[in-house]
Amino acid sequence: MEPSHSRKRRKDNASATQGDVKRLKTETKGENVSHCSHRLHTPRISVLRDHQQPMTQDELMELLHFAALGKAGGIGQPSWCRLHHQRKVKAVNVVVVEGLTQSHFYKHYLTLQHLRTHYSTRVSFTPPSNNLTSEIFSREVHEWDGSPGSQTEQESRPLHKVPNWHPVISKFGTKRRGPTAYVLTQEEMIKKRYPVKGMPGFEDFVCTDSDACVSDSSPLYGLDCEMCLTERGNELARVSLVDSDGKCMLDELVKPQNRIINYLTRFSGITAAMLQPITTTLREVQVKLRKLLPRDAVLVGHSIDNDLIALKLNHPHVIDTSLLYRKEFGQKFKLKVLAETVLQRQIQTADRRGHNPTEDAVAALELAQYFVKTGPLQVVERHLEELWGGYTVDLNESNLCGVAPTLSNRFADRLQKHGRSIAYLGKRGDVELDLSHQQWHNSDKELLASFRRQTTFPFFSVLRLSSVLDQVNNSSSHQERHYQRVCGSLRDARMVFAGPFSAGFSEKDVSRLFRCCGPVQKVKMLKTVARIHAEIEFELLEGALLALKTLNGLKVQGQTIKVQRPVNESMLDLDLTLDALMGDKINTNQLYAVKFNPHMTNCIQISAKSSLDATFVHHAKVNGLKLDACIPGLPHGVEESSVAKQRRPTSSKLTEEMLRETFGIFGKVERIVLPTKPGKRARYACIKFDSSEAVCAALNASEDLWKEKYVICPSLTPPHLHSWVTATTATTPKDSEGEAVNGETLMHTSPQDQDMEDVMRRLDHRLGKLFRSLPECTLSVVVLQTSTRSHLPGLCLIEVKQDLLEPATPFTLGTSANGTPARTSQSNGT
Structure with a gap:
């Protein structure tokens, strides 16, 4: 102890x-507070915690499709990451640098100042089996239903009587998706006055230890509270929490802090005799809930905003069943009606004195689980007449989806259908794209200058840089030998x-x-x-x-x-x-x-x-x-x-x-x-x-x-290097005659190495100028890609461009006049 x-x-x-930090922030409050508030609602990328394997070409396409089309285009979140606030993405720019590997990035780590300081997401990239730039435009777009590659029964059968303007269909579409599709976004929570950390009125609320994002495998917990009316308004009197199996984990009576005016027994079931011996406080209940809920918990409730306000609790991941089974014009069904119609179960009956919060929590949980398992289309079709009065409009599948059956489903065609401008810049090659959207250039310098001179940037652009590949091919050092050199250097560092x-x-x-x-x-x-x-x-x-x-x-x-x-x-x-x-x-x-x-x-x-x-x-x-x-x-x-x-x-x-x-x-x-x-x-x-x-x-x-x-x-150690680090002890590098060589010989700097250093420095400088010219809220993706014949891993760098003033300027390592590394202070705009 x-x-x-x-x-x-x-x-x-x-x-x-922390006091020093707070004082520093106070001094620059007028300058930074608005930026911090703005930053909360700007697009950003977060990689799921269990994703440590190299990214595949398919996974890269998942991100590009979702970033460009989003849920409005029928695309779900990628399986390996989350792109938050996708609707605010203004453009997508992909730069494919051919000939480079992940080992090149770390070999020239100090030289690549822009790439290592401005991209907060890096993932190892599996070499593609075909032309990546052509594949980006020609890849078929598949609407996601919660499990990549699967097709549910409801997708293949015809639709008959549910119009696309039905309140449930217009919100959630027709496809069956995972639970995360129904978790309220931060914008929705703010708009509907749910407790959100940092928002006015919720300053004294307690926050749960919740992860930044949840997945479809995250557990669901049912929550319901009962309140009494006090001098300060409604206060918590009872709380119930059930796990995903409906098992009760918490059922506590709570003593309100202020004097009770009305026990609201007709609704809450609470009486003066029940609360008289109770000493449990709101604070104690908050502590219990924080201990019971795992970090990736999703809370489910019916009008759960009222329950969270009574608990004075901030939890970012909630499913509100009153908004799942939604009516027109913002009206809501009662929990009792939904339980009777959907679950065939009687709750809140007249013979009982007040509501049972555990029973209500289980009902809300099962309603959410039923909705997720069944899918919005079948939910509406099964309960159309009982809940929504029975729409009788006959629409075929083509009209419902708004897409002609004969329309191409290629990514480039889908972008144009949605009015998105597209462009390809690079060497002339096999790119499946209309010639009017292609620009061919002989050099990377000319290509990048041409792109930056455009008065109007295309919404989706792909730039293919090939000069580095020419340099790598002309170098006397083979790719495999270079990879072994960097592996040897990494081993020495560990x-x-x-x-x-x-x-x-x-x-x-x-x-x-x-x-x-x-x-x-x-x-x-x-x-x-x-x-x-x-x-x-x-290992590290x-x-x-x-x-x-x-x-x-x-x-x-x-x-x-x-x-x-x-x-x-x-x-x-x-x-x-x-x-x-x-x-x-x-x-x-x-x-x-x-x-x-x-x-x-x-x-x-x-x-x-x-x-x-x-x-x-x-x-x-x-x-x-x-x-x-x-x-x-x-x-x-x-x-x-x-x-x-x-x-x-x-x-x-x-x-x-x-x-x-x-x-x-x-x-x-x-x-x-x-x-x-x-x-x-x-x-x-x-x-x-x-x-x-x-x-x-x-x-x-x-x-x-x-x-x-x-x-x-x-x-x-960068997180994406963990899997690569383990592989660096597999083999010992050998020279051209097959003899093992020591670290000193391997790391000897040759004239070709110095030339490569200059190439990397120029590449980084040009990519930095390109990044600064991109519009705000552009998703920038840089892919270091080896040839299709190579097995060496590449690297994918991802960042959403933010033209925001940084509260502090970090020190980075630059180069002095005599060529030696020197510490410099650099901002995003230099």
């Missing part, structure tokens, strides 16, 4: 840092050398010792004439960084070991690369954390005042923060009697609940990733906050976190 004074000190540190160890120390002992800093990929013992050392390769960059920070100087069996990085050419720019990764847009809100075993922490002492790497210090100062304590410094020695304890497993079990409790005081925790293998416990965690200020607050309190056995550092 943590001492109370330690927890209090950590909270004070977090509060002090590797440390340690020693000397005593003669009895084995690979297993070394692995047990070093895995306290993160998962160990491989250990190799190195025996010289006099001493024994070890080569330790971690953070593991090697923490090993250097915490284990260098550790005393093991009387020997003080030294932990150091490999010394070769590939490591010369590693400090700059790690600085840039630390400030990378996809890493700035994330922390890497491990929890040491108590026996291990007795061996290692933390430096009271140690400093962060330079880039993060600069980044913190720009945001108005002062960091006094950061990553643990060099440890002192340990006693020989501790060695036996070191050989035990050195990482305590990590749970999401434990991490949220520990790190939640620094700011809102959006997501916690606990990678673990079946049957194994998680040894490290990646914690994503909603702001970089929360990361700074946590780092500032690292000394107090150490007392709880936590060691933290800023995230370094």
